[in-house]
Amino acid sequence: MAWLSGKELQLNSAFLLTTLGDRMWAFVIGLFMHQLGGMTWVAVQQLVDSVLKLVVITIVGQYLDKIDRSKIIQRTLLLNNAAVAVSAGLFAYMFVHKTDHYATPVLLMASAVASIAKVASEIQRISFTKDWVVVISQSESVDLAKVNSILLCIDQISSAILPTLTGELLDTFKWQYVCGFIIVYNLASWVIESMILRRLYNETPQLKTRASEITGDEELRGLKGVKLNSITQYFKQQSWTAGFGLSLLYMTVLGFDNLAASYGQKHGLSASYIGVLRGFGSALGVIGTFSFQFVAKRFGLLWTVMIGLVWQNIFIEMCGVSVLLPGSSMDVSGYIANTSVSEWSKEVLSRVSNPEPQNVPSVSFYDVALPVNLFFIGISFARFGLWLADPAITQIQQETIPESQRYMAFTVQIALNEVFSILKDIIVIMFPFTPLFGVLTLGSCVFVFTGFMFNVFYHAQCGFSCVNKNMHLGRQPVCEMATLSSPEKQSLMGDEKEKPKVLDSPTFE
Structure with missing residues (x-):
């Protein structure tokens, strides 16, 4: 018996193509934004992302459960790849012409189009990791934890490899040429992935029906067409506490996203070095994802969440310690003493309305300050715990949320994630100054710990047991x-x- 069935292989192949493109774009857009507008514009781009996802996905989510699965994934696939290609073209234009006069509107346009791609990408990921994966595992009679783990491994391996390779490309070639490569990749992957998914859909009858659409069951016939309030239904789920705790982890600058990369660039880290650091963190995420199915099998999902979040908190606190060490760039008292409220507001507005290119010279590895290296080490090692806990929380939700409400509930989960991400981005836009980044780091530590406590509360609700591994059920x-x-x-x-x-x-x- 093959380790992977044909349908699993098709699902994994399509997901790999999507993930390679998404991870490559997620890495470069942060560096592009920092180069053209600094940390303020990195936060602006992430804010536009989050607001659009919050508004669109929450509204669309309650209708996705009623739409043909093939239409959902094919249309979002096209939209994602086309929007990335257009956004990359706009960035290439800015790198070629280096115009200051139209910098703000072009950056806004590139950011908005990239955010459309992000929304489409999120809906794709919901389809892959929250819906299709459940149906395929049931149709092939394979363990859901195994299929989840494989998809997450693909995601994390892509996260480990792509930043390193892309960083080398950016350090070797002109950035407009890298934009051209991204455009070509997205167009080619759209054609191939579309064919794979169409074939998988046609070969899997279970993907063409939902449990709530079964006409042979008299009890369900009267339930068709009922519109449920997404947010209300989410908080009626028994696992909402665990999901809400997960969303609190988005209120952080310690996620190895583009804000952390911008912080590294401020301290002279090169694109390739940042890529290596992100790749190292993702490699630890791969180990966490790969370990998930074994830890979950041995201890159960609830204890897997606890183990992962405890590990994450230990190393997130290391990041907090790093900004307090001698040599750290944090200088809150000095900034407050030398800056009035009016000067602060003018500087914030200036950075938003007049993006300035960043030309901080790169330094060698040996010249990077100890607090900066410790900061990135903490973020990197925390990835293991995060990617041990994240799939466990996701599987708890998969197993406790009805199929008829799956898209609805998971789109609300994404919306909650974005609410906290929006708050974080607004705070960064208001305080984009390097001497204050340490305060944002300490605040992030508090939110990560609070997310852990929400999951402790959910575990207590389900009951603590070292024998029963399915207490959540x-x-x-x-x-x-x-x-x-x-x-x-x-x-x-x-x-x-x-x-x-x-x-x-x-x-x-």
């Missing part, structure tokens, strides 16, 4: 409908006169 109702799982039946039918029996499970063992 301990109170699912017994269901006699052959076509639906217990959580699906419970959600669809709601409160009835004759309520189903409840399986009691011990709170402590």
Whole structure:
């Protein structure tokens, strides 16, 4: 028996093409924005991303469960790749012409188009990792944890390799040529991935139907066309506490995103060195993702979350310590003493309205300050814990959210993530100054710890057990409908006169 079935291979191949393009673009756009406008414009671009995702995905999410799966993924695939190509073309124009007069509108246009690509990419990822993966695992009778782990490994390996390779490209070739390569890749990958997904959809009958669309079940016929409020339904899910704790992790500048890269560039780190650091962090993420299925099998999903988040918090606190060490660029008292409120507001408005190219000379590895290296080491090692906990929380949600509400719930999850990401980006735009970045780091440590505590609370709700590995499923109702799982039946039918029996499970063992 092959380790991967044909359908799994097709799913993984399509996801690989998407991930390679997304990870390459996610890395370069941050460096592009910093080069053309500094950390302020890195935050502006991420803010535009988050606002658009928050508005669009939350609204669209409640309709995705009613749309043909093939249409969803084919249309978002086209939109994602086309928008990245257009945005890369705009950046290439700026690198070639180096105009200051139109810098702000062109940067805004490039950022807006890139954000459209990001929205489409997020919907694609929901389709791949929250819906299609569940259907394929069921149709092929394979362990969901195994399929989840493979997809996450693909994502993390891409994150490890692409920044390093792309950093070398940026240090070797002119940046407009790199933009051209990105355009060609996105157009080619769109054609290939579209064919793979169309074939997979046609070969998998289960992808063409949903449990809530089964016409043979009299109890479900009256439920069609019912519109549910996305946010209300999300907070009715038993696992919302775990998901909300995960969303708090987005209120951080310690995610090895473009803000961290911009911080490194401010201290003279080259594109290739930043790429190596990000690749190292992603490699640890790969190890965490690969370890997930084994840790989950040994200890269960709930304890896997705890192990991962404890590890993450240890190294995130290392980042907090780094900004307090001698040699750190943090100087809050000096900044406050030398800057009035009016001067601060003028400087913030100036950085937004008049982006200035950043030309900080690169320094060698040996000349990088210890606090800066310690900062990136902490972020890198924290990735292992994050990518051990993240898939565990995701699988808990997959197993407890009904199929008929899966798109709805996960789009609200993304919206919550973006709410905290928006808050973070607004704060960075208001305080983009290097002497104050340490304060943002310390605040990030607080939010990461709070996210951990939300998951501790969820674990306590489910019950602590060293024997029962499925405590998060301990109170699912017994269901006699052959076509639906217990959580699906419970959600669809709601409160009835004759309520189903409840399986009691011990709170402590």
